[in-house]
Amino acid sequence: MKAPMNHSRLVGLTLLACLFFMPPLLLIFDRPSSSGLSWLPVYIFIVWLIIIGLAAWILEGSRDE
C-alpha cells in the first residue's frame, strides 16, 4: 500500500508546484523590493528549492517497491 500513497503525494506536490509557479500567487511576489528590482526571481528560486526538498523527502523516505 506504500506505493500508491507515494504516488498521490507526488501528484499533490506537482499540483502545489503548479500553484506556486503560476500567476495568481506569482503576482503577489511580483513587486519591487527597496532597491526597485522585482522580488519575483528570488521568490521562484526559493519555492523551487523547497519543492525539490519536498520531492527528495517523499521519494527518499519511501522504501523500494
Added chain:
Amino acid sequence: MSDWVTLGVAFSYLAILFLIAAWGDRRAEQGRSVINSPVVYTLSIAVYCTAWTFYGSVGRATDSGPSFLLIYLGPTLAMLLGWMMFRKMIRIARAQRITSIADFISARYGKSGPLAALVTLIAVVAIMPYIALQLKAITVSHAVLSGYPLLPTDISGENFWIDKSLWIALVLAVFTILFGTRHLDASERHEGMVAAIAFESIIKLVAFLALGLFVVFSLYQGPADLFRQAADHPGLIDSMGLDAVPGGAVGWVGTLVLATLAFITLPRQFQVLVVENVDEQHLKKASWMFPLYLVAINLFVIPVAFAGVLLGGAAQEPDSFVLTLPLAAGLEALPLIVFIGGLAAATGMVIVETIALSTMVSNHLVMPLLLRWKWLHLDPSRNLSGWLLGIRRIAILIILLLGYLYHALIGESYSLVTIGLVSFAAAAQFAPALLLGLYWRGANGLGATLGLIGGFLVWAHTLLIPGFAQSGWLSMTLIEQGPWGIEWLKPYSLFGLEGWDIYTHSLFWSLLVNLGFLIGISLFTRQNSLEQTQAALFTEGLRPDVMQTPLWLGQTTRGELYQLLNRYLGVNTTFKVFRNFDPERKPGADDELIAPPDLIGQAEQALTGALGSASARVLINSVVRGEALDLEAVLSILDTTTQTLEYNKRLEQKSTELARIGEELRSANERLRELDRLKDEFVAMVSHELRTPLTSIRAFAEILRDSPDVATDKKNHFLGVIVKESERLSRLIEEILDLARLESGRMRLNPERLDFKQLAQDSADAITQLYQEGQVALAVELPEDAAWVVADPDRLQQVVINLLDNARKFADHNQPQVKLKLQTWKKHWRLSVEDNGPGIAEEEREKVFEKFHQIQQQHGKGNDKSRPRGSGLGLPISRGIIAHLGGRLWVENPQELQGARLIIELPRAPEQPPPSFEESV
C-alpha cells in the same frame, strides 16, 4: 587569443570525450558498468541544458526577464511526476524493446508503421534547426573568443571549409558513429556515449558556475553590490518583473506548459530518460537531483545578464555575455573555460539528438522502404545486419551535415532563443499521443495520426513559416495581412486571437487541433485488435503481471527463425537470443524443430530493438505461417485478471460477513439456551422454596384439625409456626415479585437527594434488636459530614438492612462481629459491610448474586444446622436496586475482619442541592 590555442583546446576536449566513451564501453563489455548510478543518470538527463541554456539563458534574461526560468521549471514539474510517468515508459520500453519516441508512439497505436514514419518526419523537421543552433553557437562563440573586441559579424565571410563548426560537426559525426552504432542489440544502450554525456554535463555546470562566481565576486563586490548597481541602471529596474515576460501572465503559463511537454517529448530526452536508463530505481534520485542541477546552472544567469548590460557596448550581444564579460576584463583562461563549457553543452546535445534521430530515420523511414524491395527478401543468404549499421551511420552523417547546412544557410537570421522555442513547440505535438496513450486505453491510431498531422500543420503555419518570413525568405505581407490576404488566417493572430506571445499562441492552436482530433476520432472509430492489445499493455504498464511476451499462434521452424534473425542482426546476436532461450540446443539454420511461441516472441523483441516494432512485426509475419498475434487472448487475460481480482475481493468480503453473522447467531443461540436453563432452574427453585413453608403450614394445620385435644400451649406454638411460615411465604412471594419487576424494568423508584450517612445510621438502628438477640457486635464508622447521594430512601434502606442481616447470619458463631463503614471514594460514596465469618471464596463472589444461590457450606451440615437460610433472592434484588440507582454492589477482599465484605457504591450528589430541588421540597 590565438586561434590555434582555442582550436587545440577544443579538439583536445573532444579527444577526451572519445577516451571517456571508449572507457565506458570497455567497462560495459567487462560487465562493470560506469553508468549504473543515479548520479550519472541525472547528469545524462542534463543533456537538456544545451548551448541554448549556456549562452541563450543570459540572452533571454536580458530581453524578457525571468521567463528563461520557465524552460527549467517545466522539466521540474515533469520530473516530479517522473516516478510514475517515466517509470511507466521505462517499463514498457524495456518489455517491448522500444528504442525511440517514434517507436514508442507507433507501438502504442498498434505498431503502426506510418505513424512511426510520421513522428520521425516531424522530429527531423523540428530538431534539425535545433542541431543547427548548437553548431551556430559553437561558431559564434569561437568567433567571439578569437575576434574580441571585434563583433563576430565583422569577421564572417569566411569560406565554409574554414568554418570551425563544419569540422566540429564532422568530428561529432565520427564520435556518434563510433559510440552510437557500435553494435546492434536489442537494448540499444550506449554506455560509453552516456558516460561522455555525463562528463559534459559536469563540464558545462562547472564552467558556468566559475563564470558566475567571477562575475559576482571579482567584477563586483558580491551580489549586493551588483544588484545595487543594477537597480541604478534605468534599463534594468523593471527587467525582472512579470511585465518583462512576453505575453505577460498568459505567456508565462504558456511557456511553462510548453517546456513541460517538450521535456517529455524531445527525442534526446526520451533517449537518455527511457532508452539509456539502466535501472528504474535511478529515477527516484534523478527526480529531485536533476531539478537541483537546473537550479545550479540557472543561479548566476541573472547576475551575468545584469553585469553584461551594465558593461554596455563592450558586452556585444546578450547571447555572448558569458564570453565577453571575462574577455572585457582581460582574462585569458576563464573565457577558454567558458568556451569549453559551451562546447560541452552543444556537443552533448548534438550527439544524443543525432543518435536518437538516426535510429528513428533508419528504423522508421529507410528500413520499411527497403523491406518492400523484393530482392532483399528473396536472397536468404544475404546478411543485412551490416546494412542496418551502415544505414544508421549514413543517417548520422546526413543529419549532421543537414544541420550544418541549415546553420550555414539560414542560421544567421535566427536568435538562439527563437529556434529553441520553435523546436519545443513542434516536439510538444507528440505529447497528446504519448501521454493520452499512456493513460487512456481508448486513444486510437487514426486519432493519433490525424492529431499529429493537424497539430504539425498548425505549428508550421503559426511558427515555422512566419519565421521564414521574418528571416526575409518570404514576404512580410504573410504576417501582416495573412496568406492570400485572408485576415483571420494571420499566423500570429489566428482567428483574431491577439495579444498573446507567438509561442503560447501557436501552442494553444496546435494542441487544440491535435487533442481535438485525437480525442474526437478515438471516440468515434474502433481500434483494431492489435491496437487494443497494445493499448491495454501500455495503460497497464506499471502492473507487474502485465508484460508477458506477446503470444504468437502461427508456426515456424527454429531454422527459419534463425535465418531471419541472422540476416538482420548478425550471427552473434542471433546466437545469444537462441542460447538464452534454450542453452541445451545448438542453434542452426537447419533446425527443423517447431519454434515455440515464446521463442518467436523473443525473436520479435530482438528485431524490434534493431528495427523498430512495426518492421519487426512485418518480418516475423513473413516467416510465421498462420495468424499473427493472439491479441484477444492477451487482452482477455488482462481483463479477466482485473475482473477476477475484483470478483475475488467481493467474494472475500461476503464470506467474512457471513462468518461474522454466523458467529453472532451462535452466541445468541447459546445465550438463549442458557436463559432457558436458568428459567427452568428458577421455576424449580421457586417451587421448592414455596413448598417448604407450605409443607410445614399444612402439616401443623392437619395436626390441629385431626387432634382437637392438643394442649393449649402446644396449640399456640403450632399456630405461631403457621403464622411465621405464612409470613415467610408472603415475604418470599414479595421478593419474587420484586425480582420480576426489577428484571422486567417495571420497578418504580423514587430517587431523591438524601444523606447516606443518616440512612446508614437509621438502618443500623433498625436492626439493633436482631443484633442484640444474637449477641453480634456491630461497629459503625461514619463520616463526620453529610454524605449526599440521590436514591430512593426506602429501597436503599432495604438493601442496607439486607446486607446487615446477611452479615449477622454469616458472622462467626463464637464471637460474631460486623462492621459498617461509610467513606468517600473518588467521586462516590462507598458503604461496606464486613463480617468475621468464613468469607466468600474468590470464584463464588459473582455467583452469590445469582438467584437462589446458596453458598456451599464448608463445615458439613451438622455444624450449621442452626444457621438460618435465606431465600437466595436478597442479593440479586439488592444488586438490581443499586444498579437502578446508578451504583454498584459487589464482594471484595476482606479488610479488617477476615470474612465477607460487600460494598455499595453510589455517585456523590453535589453538596448544594439544585435550586429546583429545594423549591420542590
